[in-house]
Amino acid sequence: MIEPDLTQPIPETIERVHFIGIGGSGMSGIAHMMLDAGIAVSGSDRSGSATVDRLVERGAHVGIGHDAAHLPADVDAVVVTSALWPDNPELVAARERRVPVLHRSQALHVLARGKRVIAVAGAHGKTTTTGMLVVGLHGLGIDAGFVNGGVIGGLDASSGHGTSDAFVLEADESDGSFLLYDVAVALITNIDTDHLDHYGTPEAFDAAFAEFADRASEAVVISADDPGAQRVRALMRHERVITFGEAEDADVRIVDIRVGDVASCTVEIAGERFELEAGVPGRHNAVNAAGALATLVAMGVAPVDGARALAAFRGTGRRFELHGERRGVRVFDDYAHHPAEVDAALTAARTVIGDGRIIAIHQPHLYSRTRDMAGDFAAVYERVADHTVVLDVYGAREDPIPGVTGALVAERFEDPSDVDFLPDWQQAAERAAAIAREGDIIVTLSCGDVYRIIPQVLSALEVGDGA
Numbered sequence: 001m002i003e004p005d006l007t008q009p010i011p012e013t014i015e016r017v018h019f020i021g022i023g024g025s026g027m028s029g030i031a032h033m034m035l036d037a038g039i040a041v042s043g044s045d046r047s048g049s050a051t052v053d054r055l056v057e058r059g060a061h062v063g064i065g066h067d068a069a070h071l072p073a074d075v076d077a078v079v080v081t082s083a084l085w086p087d088n089p090e091l092v093a094a095r096e097r098r099v100p101v102l103h104r105s106q107a108l109h110v111l112a113r114g115k116r117v118i119a120v121a122g123a124h125g126k127t128t129t130t131g132m133l134v135v136g137l138h139g140l141g142i143d144a145g146f147v148n149g150g151v152i153g154g155l156d157a158s159s160g161h162g163t164s165d166a167f168v169l170e171a172d173e174s175d176g177s178f179l180l181y182d183v184a185v186a187l188i189t190n191i192d193t194d195h196l197d198h199y200g201t202p203e204a205f206d207a208a209f210a211e212f213a214d215r216a217s218e219a220v221v222i223s224a225d226d227p228g229a230q231r232v233r234a235l236m237r238h239e240r241v242i243t244f245g246e247a248e249d250a251d252v253r254i255v256d257i258r259v260g261d262v263a264s265c266t267v268e269i270a271g272e273r274f275e276l277e278a279g280v281p282g283r284h285n286a287v288n289a290a291g292a293l294a295t296l297v298a299m300g301v302a303p304v305d306g307a308r309a310l311a312a313f314r315g316t317g318r319r320f321e322l323h324g325e326r327r328g329v330r331v332f333d334d335y336a337h338h339p340a341e342v343d344a345a346l347t348a349a350r351t352v353i354g355d356g357r358i359i360a361i362h363q364p365h366l367y368s369r370t371r372d373m374a375g376d377f378a379a380v381y382e383r384v385a386d387h388t389v390v391l392d393v394y395g396a397r398e399d400p401i402p403g404v405t406g407a408l409v410a411e412r413f414e415d416p417s418d419v420d421f422l423p424d425w426q427q428a429a430e431r432a433a434a435i436a437r438e439g440d441i442i443v444t445l446s447c448g449d450v451y452r453i454i455p456q457v458l459s460a461l462e463v464g465d466g467a
Contacts, residue, residue: 002084002091003198006180010106011076017107018075019043020090022062023052025317026104026172027081029147029159031055033111036161044070044090068093075099079107082175083397105177108147108169112181115145115167118295121178121212122189123228124341125288128280129189130170131316132292137166139309140301144168150335151317158317166299171212174198178212186216187295189288191228192340197368197398210235219298221291224250244294245287252294257286259351267293269303279313281320282348289313320345320443323454326461328438331454337365337447339376346384349443356439357386359432361453362409363446364393367401370408378412381419386440388413389432392423394448425453433460 019031022043028051034041041060044067045052052062063070068089071078078094078101094101102110120130127149134152137144145162147169152158171178175198191209199205209232213220220238223229225245233241244252244267255266255273263278263286276293278285289310296306315321318335325331336345342362349358360381364370370377370393381388390406410421422428432442442457444450 002080002082002086003175005101006103006106006177008100008102008106010102010110011100014039014076014110016040016042016072016075017077017079018071018090018094019079020066020084020088021045021081022055022060023047023049024081024083025051025149025158026147026170027079028052028055029157030079030104030107030111031060032058032157033145033147033159033161034107035059037111042070042072042075066090071097071099077102077107079104103175103177105172105180109180109182111145111147112167112169114165116165116184117181118144118166118168118185118187118299119171119178119181119183119212119216120169120187120189121171121173121209122187123192123194123338124344125189125284125291126170127316127335128285128319129187129288129292130168132279132289132310132313133168133187133295134160135313136292136296136306136309137164137168139312140296140305142166148316150319153314153316154312173208173212176208179208179215183212183216184218185295185298186213186220187291188213188220188222188229188232189291190223190226191232192338193228194338194369206232206235214238221294221298223287223291225287240298242294242298244290252290252297254287254290257283259283259286259348261352263289263348263351265290267303267307269297272303274303274307276307277311279311280315281352282344284344284348318451320348323451324458326458329433329436329461330441331457331461332441332443333451333454334443334445335447336445338369339373339380342377342445343380343384345445346380346443349441350384353441354439356441357437358384359435359440359442360385360388361391361428361432361442361444361450361457362388362406363391363444363448363450364406364409365396365446365448367393367395367398367404370406371401371404374408375412377409378419381409382413382415386418387435388419389428390419390421391425391428391450391453394446394450396448426456429453429456429460432457436461
C-alpha cells in the first residue's frame, strides 16, 4: 500500500480530477460531490459495478482495469486511497507527469473548504452515527453536505453536496488523514487501539485522537463510558467537551436502553428527560444515537428537536442490511471487521431473530489484524454465533504474511464443531445453507468483499433443505 503524503500542496483550483479506484464507497461519494460542484471527473476501477455505472450516467469517464492510458492528458489532480499499490500504472504515470496526487481526505478537504465541518471519528459506529447526524440535520431543515462510508437509508446516497454551511463527514483515523480537516465539532464514538502499522505505538494512536479533538474550533463530543475514549480525554486540552453515555456524570446521560427490532433509550440532559429512537436494532446503536444527539446539542439544537429529527433514521448500507430470504432464512450483511464490532452486530441480531440461530460467514480483513486478533475473533463468534464459516483473508492494502490465513481464526475455536474454514466460496455458501433452517439468519461480516457471496448463499438456500 502507499503512505499518503498529506503535505502535498492542494491546488487552489481543480477543474478536472481523476480517481484511481473510483468505485469504492468513499471514493465514489467524493466523485459524486465533485460532479455536483461542476468538476469534470474521470477514473478507473478494477471491475465494473452499479456504483461505477451511476457515475458514468452522471458524466464521469471511467476505465475498467488500471492502465496509464486511462489518465487524461489535462487532469489537474489525481485522487487515491492508502489501499493503492505503489506500482499502479496510473499512479506511476501521474507522478512521472508531476500531476498532484491527493489522498481522498485531501480531496474531501477541497469540498469542505469554508464549511462548518462536523467530523465523526472512532473505532466503531462511525458510519451509522454519521448517517444519523445527516438525517437529523435534514430533518431540522439544514441541508448539510456529507460524505459517509455507507449509503444512508431514506437518502439513498453516501454523499451529498448540500446547500447549507454544515458539512458532515466520516473521518478515517487509519492513516492519520483525519487530522487534515478544519473541524468545527468533533465526535469521538469510542476508541480501540488499532492501525499500529501506521502509528507504531498505542500512545501515538491516542495522541492522534487527542490532536484531532483539540483542533475542533467549537466543541468535542466524546463517550463517557468507553475506556479508550476516556484515556484520550485525559490527554485533551479542549475547553468545551460534551460527554454522552451511561456514566452518572455524562452530559447526555443514557438512563435506560430498550432493544428490539429498533433500539431506543431515554436520555437526560440538564435534568430534563427525552425519548430517543435509534431507528435500527442493537444496544450499541442506542448509544450511537445518544452521541448524535449530543453533537446536535453541541451545534446549538434544542434536545427535543434533535431527538425528534433523529427518529427518522433508518440505517445505512452494509450495517445489518437484509439482502433476501429463502425458505424462511434471512440473509444479512454487516461491515463488522473488528472483534468488538462483530460482538455488537451479532448481539444486535439476537434481539431480532427470536428463537432462530445465527450462522455467521466471517471474512478476515487484513493479514496483520488476523494475525494479532485471531483468538479474539474466535472467542466472539463462538460465544455469540451458533455456527461460523470462515473464509480466507481479504488483504486489502497489505501484502500477505506467511502462514496467516483464515485457518488461524478457525483453529482458535474451543469446539471445532462450531466452525468450518472453507476458502472456497461456493463450498462456504453451501455449508451455511445446509446448516440453516427456517427462522435462522445467515450474516456475512467483513469490510472486504464478502457481500459478493450472498447470491451464492441465496441460491444454495433455494436448493437445500436445511439441517
